[in-house]
Amino acid sequence: MAKFLAPWLFLVQTLVVVAKSRAKVPAVIVFGDSSVDSGNNNFYPTIARSNFAPYGKDFPGGQATGRFCNGRIPPDMISEALGLKPTVPAYLDPMYKISDFAVGVCFASAGTGFDNATSDVAGVIPLWKEVEYYKEYQKKLKAYLGERKAKIILSEALYLISIGTNDFLENYYTFPTRRSQFTVEQFQDFIIGLAENFVKTIYALGARRMSLTGVPPMGCLPLERATNIMEDHACMEEYNNVGLEYNGKLKGLVAKLNRELPGIDVVFADAYNLLLQLIKKPSVYGFEEAQTGCCGTGRFEMSFLCDSHSPFTCQDANKYVFWDAFHPSEKTNQLITDHLLKTSLAKFI
Template identity: 40%
Template sequence: MATAKYLLTSIAAALLLLLPPTDAAAFRRRPTAVFAFGDSILDAGNNNFFPTLFRSNHRPYGVDFPGGVATGRFSDGKLATDVVVSALGIKELLPAYLDPVLTDPGLLTGASFASAGSGLDDLTARQANVLTMGRQLAYFQEALGRMRRAAGGLAAGRAVENGLFMVAAGSNDVMFGLLLRRNCSVPEYHDLMLGNLEVFIKKLVNMGAQKFAVLGLPPIGCLPLQMGLAGHRASRTCVARQNIDAQSYNTKLQALILRLQISLPLGSKLAYVDIYTPLINTILSPSAYGFERAMEGCCGSGYLEMGPLCNALSAVCPNPSNYVFWDAVHPTHKTYAILAANFLHNVLPTLYY
């Protein structure tokens, strides 16, 4: 089963060879490093190193990861960022910044600073006792110093200037953080999130970052956890209101990216990464993408288990590659590979042309 999973990574690599000539030429200036910030879909195991319930460094997580190791990635196998760096020939995996195995020279090709449970609203992260986006920035500042010591200021500067900065945050805010701000309407909360995101991106620009891929929200109402909490488990239908709100946020996010593109220094490029559309298409037509189950996760009942609730005592489906979701929130390795291939084919060329 694991061998079949590893072959999925080749989907992304193969797509690079299928790019039209103009796009293929763009990859002569492909990124030489990837730096990831945000929440659990990009966290490669940072949460392993401090006390929080938002951890996945235990079985059955990682059953399809090389060696069957539970690394702290919220999946049965690799994350989309792992697929991306491997397909681009940067390195095999994108490591967690807090992993003591990561060397200073290793930082020159990137790392993940993301923290499962984090969000654009600091209250979200603090409630979960995980890294705020500000703390992730502080660690990146620390990483810059490590890179300079390892390779000198010029080499560190080139790594950052040509690096791909991926930012994925917001899902935890709209699922959990909004509950902490009871006097805030959904549109007002979206504005708060986007205001914080704008500040975050500008701070990274001041540190030398130029190429940004900013992920939108997924179809929140189709996450198994949200369907289960809303009582849609029997009907197996998405929560329409939550999906409408996610689309509304994504529309505002795209407007912010356009505005930032105009205002940021020459050379800066920002791209919106639409994960809503490919994921909703996969969920609504799973067989077209090689899946059998799209409305529940592979772990446990599929509607509640994630983090500490998806554990060694949980029943696990016999073949995760048949499922869109691994646990009640997070995709399987196969789904991540499909999203990564879509990113490599449709988004990355717009940043490196």
């Protein structure tokens, strides 16, 4: 009996290997804001940069690459988990060539949003310009690999899209223009409409496998808590509730896109509840501090305010949920990435 089973077992094992090889993601392509920017703003005329110490102090080689973190960010970790490179390079970095970008490329820009008015705040790369860079990348990839192979990579790549927080915190709640035009519920719908248009744009260009990331508990970011003086620096629940409502609408958009666009596979990446748990119960996850960031006093500092000479910058960022007043530490990024790899991104591994 064993003699007859052996060929069948071999066939089954072969089919599993073939299935896995077909499911493998050949490249990671990134759109978004500072949560996923690996350094594009270094090469763009804006003050929204982080290519200086103490940023990157825990990055390989201790290099400040332009990532708004002490170390790596989620796209890097996702790329490595997929068996690709341990970092995803910034498209505008002249140090890299199309041969580097063939397995991973980042078009994200810190400070940007779905709304063009958001990118105007700090003079960063608007989302439409990220798409133009993507079109340029497609041409380079086709010239490098040939039309057929490039099209396969572009259609089977995993597109990580992480954007939206700045639309609320740096735009709607900071300047009066959008608030005079929209209630917060209407603004959510406005952003969801822009998100839909964006997905349809890159879908028309060949993108098929996408991850749309929701916003975090925005009211618990150190900067928002620092300014919440009336409530003794507690999380701003109004912002958190808006984030939850927006995420619900984004999840609805993902379902709609999967129904309407043939061949598309979009997932909703939700780290809201996990990050809230890290903030509410940091010690459970090995953290000591969740109200302030590691950099400077951790209450207001980010970008150029995050000064390498500040006597307050912590020694061990692993003890902090946040690196600066707006962005998670590398340890938090790893926990979030691990969660997403086990949930929404599991199907792509």
